[in-house]
Amino acid sequence: MNTSSYIYGTSFYHRYDVRAKLIFTLLYSVLIFFIHSWYGLLSSAVVPFIIFIFSLGWKETAKAMKRLLPVLILLFIFLPLQDREGTPLLVINDFSVFTAEGLYRVSRLASRFVSLSLILMLLIETERSENIIKGLRFFRLPYNASILLSIILRFIPYLGSLFEEIRASMSLRLTEGKRGFPIMPSITAFAVASVRMIPDTAAALEERGFGRRGRTEYKKLPLSRKVFTEFVISAILPVMFFIIMR
Numbered sequence: 001m002n003t004s005s006y007i008y009g010t011s012f013y014h015r016y017d018v019r020a021k022l023i024f025t026l027l028y029s030v031l032i033f034f035i036h037s038w039y040g041l042l043s044s045a046v047v048p049f050i051i052f053i054f055s056l057g058w059k060e061t062a063k064a065m066k067r068l069l070p071v072l073i074l075l076f077i078f079l080p081l082q083d084r085e086g087t088p089l090l091v092i093n094d095f096s097v098f099t100a101e102g103l104y105r106v107s108r109l110a111s112r113f114v115s116l117s118l119i120l121m122l123l124i125e126t127e128r129s130e131n132i133i134k135g136l137r138f139f140r141l142p143y144n145a146s147i148l149l150s151i152i153l154r155f156i157p158y159l160g161s162l163f164e165e166i167r168a169s170m171s172l173r174l175t176e177g178k179r180g181f182p183i184m185p186s187i188t189a190f191a192v193a194s195v196r197m198i199p200d201t202a203a204a205l206e207e208r209g210f211g212r213r214g215r216t217e218y219k220k221l222p223l224s225r226k227v228f229t230e231f232v233i234s235a236i237l238p239v240m241f242f243i244i245m246r
Contacts, residue, residue, distance in 0.1 A: 005121075005124045005125050006124070006125060006126070006127065006128050006129070007056055007060060007125045007126070009055065009056065009126065011054060011055040011056070011126070012054070012055070013051060013054070013055040013122060013126050014055065014126045014127075016126075016230060017226075017227045017230045017231075018127050018131045018132060018134065018135035018221075019135045019138055019139070019221065019227070019231065020227070020230035020231050020233070020234040021122075021123055021126075021127060021135070021234070022123070022132075022135050022136065022139070023231060023234040023235055024234035024235075024237065024238060025119055025120065025122075025123050027234070027235060027238035027239065028048075028115075028119050028238045028241075029115075029116055029119060029120070031238050031239070031241070031242040032044045032111075032112055032115050032116065033112060034242060034246060035242065035245050035246050036108070036246065037245060037246065038104075038107075039245065040244075040245030040246060041107065041108050041111040041112070042111060043241075043245050044111055044112070044115045044241075044245065045111045045114040045115045045118070047115075047241065048114075048115055048118035048119045048122060049061070049114075049118060051122060052064060052118055052121070052122060055122065055126055056122075056125060056126070060125070064117075064118060064121050067117075068113070068114060068117055071113065072110055072113070072114070075106055075109060075110050075113070076106055076110070134221055135221070138221055166189045
């Protein structure tokens with residue numbers, strides 16, 4: 001669209017064919033929900049983390065983890081309190097705060113959240129939106145659905161970074177000595193900025209021919225031996241990882 005999360009690079013994942021990326025992203029995102037072992041759950045988050053580092057560098061990896069950190073903190077604070085059945089690990093005045101089973105469940109949820117978030121970020125930060133649309137259309141996904149998915153993948157991270165900028169701006173307006181930021185003014189500014197994006201988004205959709213029939217740009221994507229090899233690798237690696245780690 002008119003805004004993009006794409007980060008220019010020449011890494012192996014940047015050069016990877018977009019259709020192979022889509023296959024890898026889909027299979028990996030599905031199979032991680034069938035892994036239940038401790039080492040498998042940890043590995044499922046480590047794999048995209050390592051790919052992220054080699055593809056986008058430490059700085060972008062740190063930014064990505066910073067976005068996920070607030071959710072992870074909330075998970076570990078609140079979920080164990082809701083699941084106190086099982087072997088107690090922390091007891092205060094006969095009140096079971098943490099249990100082994102509760103810690104396992106929240107760790108499983110956190111690892112899947114990190115894995116899914118990083119693997120999707122890898123897709124949208126190493127591939128241009130128009131190529132993602134072409135790749136989805138190659139697999140015969142309707143054009144309207146393809147561009148809708150592209151909008152969702154692009155604008156959710158963009159809106160997250162927009163809110164961070166607004167929060168930082170609001171924090172600078174506080175009197176010296178105070179911490180934090182005014183919540184309601186920040187939310188109001190975020191809502192106004194989001195609404196003001198609607199005309200630009202509509203114009204970008206019209207320019208890209210949203211709703212027209214006969215969109216055939218995806219047919220120009222090459223099919224070579226290299227691309228076929230990447231297809232096979234993208235399909236085999238997640239399956240092998242699942243077999244080993246489950």
